[in-house]
Amino acid sequence: MKETLYRDLAxxxxxxxxxxxxxxxxxxxTQRDYAQKIAGVSPRILSEFENGSGNPTLSTLEKLASPFGxxxxxxxxxxxxxxxxxx
Numbered sequence: 230m231k232e233t234l235y236r237d238l239a240x241x242x243x244x245x246x247x248x249x250x251x252x253x254x255x256x257x258x259t260q261r262d263y264a265q266k267i268a269g270v271s272p273r274i275l276s277e278f279e280n281g282s283g284n285p286t287l288s289t290l291e292k293l294a295s296p297f298g299x300x301x302x303x304x305x306x307x308x309x310x311x312x313x314x315x316x
Contacts, residue, residue: 230255231297238299245290245301250279252297268292 234251237243243251253263253275264275270289277283278293285293290301 234297245294246279246281248299249275249293252293253279256296267296 230251234243234248234255237251238248253260256263256267258267260275260279261272264270264272268275268289270285270292274283274285274289275293278285278289287301294301
Protein backbone atom coordinates (compact mmCIF):
# COMPACT_ATOMS: atom_id res chain seq x y z
CA MET A 230 0.00 0.00 0.00
CA LYS A 231 2.84 2.37 0.80
CA GLU A 232 4.40 1.71 -2.58
CA THR A 233 1.15 2.62 -4.33
CA LEU A 234 0.99 5.85 -2.34
CA TYR A 235 4.55 6.76 -3.29
CA ARG A 236 3.96 5.85 -6.94
CA ASP A 237 0.76 7.91 -7.12
CA LEU A 238 2.48 10.90 -5.55
CA ALA A 239 5.48 10.64 -7.88
CA UNK A 240 3.21 10.40 -10.93
CA UNK A 241 1.09 13.33 -9.78
CA UNK A 242 -2.02 11.16 -9.62
CA UNK A 243 -2.93 12.36 -6.13
CA UNK A 244 -2.49 15.58 -4.23
CA UNK A 245 -1.37 16.22 -0.70
CA UNK A 246 -4.88 16.01 0.77
CA UNK A 247 -5.55 12.59 -0.74
CA UNK A 248 -2.06 11.42 0.23
CA UNK A 249 -2.74 12.41 3.83
CA UNK A 250 -6.03 10.52 3.82
CA UNK A 251 -4.34 7.44 2.34
CA UNK A 252 -1.50 7.51 4.86
CA UNK A 253 -3.99 7.56 7.69
CA UNK A 254 -5.99 4.70 6.17
CA UNK A 255 -2.85 2.62 5.57
CA UNK A 256 -2.28 2.79 9.32
CA UNK A 257 -5.95 1.98 9.96
CA UNK A 258 -6.47 5.10 12.03
CA THR A 259 -9.26 7.60 12.51
CA GLN A 260 -8.61 11.27 11.88
CA ARG A 261 -8.56 11.85 15.63
CA ASP A 262 -6.00 9.10 16.31
CA TYR A 263 -3.70 10.03 13.41
CA ALA A 264 -3.84 13.71 14.34
CA GLN A 265 -3.18 13.22 18.03
CA LYS A 266 -1.01 10.09 18.22
CA ILE A 267 1.01 10.27 15.02
CA ALA A 268 1.18 13.91 13.90
CA GLY A 269 0.67 15.69 17.21
CA VAL A 270 -1.85 18.15 15.77
CA SER A 271 -5.46 19.00 16.49
CA PRO A 272 -8.00 16.57 15.02
CA ARG A 273 -9.92 19.61 13.74
CA ILE A 274 -6.91 20.71 11.68
CA LEU A 275 -6.59 17.29 10.05
CA SER A 276 -10.32 17.00 9.42
CA GLU A 277 -10.55 20.43 7.79
CA PHE A 278 -7.47 19.74 5.67
CA GLU A 279 -8.67 16.36 4.43
CA ASN A 280 -12.09 17.83 3.63
CA GLY A 281 -10.63 20.71 1.64
CA SER A 282 -11.60 23.55 3.95
CA GLY A 283 -8.40 23.82 5.98
CA ASN A 284 -5.15 25.58 5.22
CA PRO A 285 -2.51 24.08 7.52
CA THR A 286 0.86 25.62 8.13
CA LEU A 287 4.02 24.20 6.59
CA SER A 288 4.95 22.87 10.01
CA THR A 289 1.65 20.99 10.27
CA LEU A 290 2.06 19.53 6.78
CA GLU A 291 5.53 18.31 7.73
CA LYS A 292 4.09 16.62 10.83
CA LEU A 293 1.41 14.91 8.76
CA ALA A 294 3.90 13.69 6.14
CA SER A 295 6.86 12.68 8.29
CA PRO A 296 5.57 9.26 9.47
CA PHE A 297 5.83 8.09 5.86
CA GLY A 298 9.20 9.71 5.21
CA UNK A 299 7.66 12.32 2.92
CA UNK A 300 8.98 15.86 2.63
CA UNK A 301 7.02 19.00 1.84
CA UNK A 302 8.92 20.75 -0.93
CA UNK A 303 8.72 22.88 -4.03
CA UNK A 304 9.67 21.05 -7.20
CA UNK A 305 10.03 22.48 -10.68
CA UNK A 306 7.79 21.03 -13.38
CA UNK A 307 8.72 17.50 -14.48
CA UNK A 308 9.67 18.68 -17.97
CA UNK A 309 12.15 21.14 -16.52
CA UNK A 310 13.75 18.54 -14.24
CA UNK A 311 14.22 16.16 -17.16
CA UNK A 312 15.69 18.84 -19.41
CA UNK A 313 18.06 20.12 -16.73
CA UNK A 314 19.38 16.63 -15.99
CA UNK A 315 20.51 16.34 -19.63
CA UNK A 316 22.82 19.36 -19.31
